[in-house]
Amino acid sequence: MPIAPLQQATFVRLEFTNQKNGVHGKVIGLAWSGSHLWCPVATIIHQVIYLWSITTRLTRPLYSYESTILCHGMHAIQATQLTLHLHAAALTIGMPYGILPRDIATNSLQSSGAMAMLCAHLDMDKI
Helix, strand or coil, X not given: CCCXXXXXXXXXXXXXXXXXXXXXXXXXXXXXXXXXXXXXXXXXXXXXXXXXXXXXXXXXXXXXXXECCCCCEEEECCHHHHHHHHHHHHHHHHHHHCCCHHHCCXXXXXXXXHHHHHHCCCCCCCC
């Protein structure tokens, strides 16, 4: 797969095939935020390139990762793992932005992310 065209993307579309609320096939679009630090498009591009580097299976979920510790192979990120990493990130870089670990939970990432961007006065079209 050629990586150069992917790295120039400014918009991504994500389809949620299985959600705990029973809604299947929900599609959301994310646009380039203009920030290399907080951009969802840049993050997704990075993850896709990572997945391409370890597997040729194009249907692999974005939340997959390869482990070489204990249980070798591909695994799905669990909500508890994601919460721990997000709390660590909040401790490391969140303070200047007013983000504390207690403010982050994986069950409300989409709505809280949109609210954070709104409070940061980002362009409504980008949110």
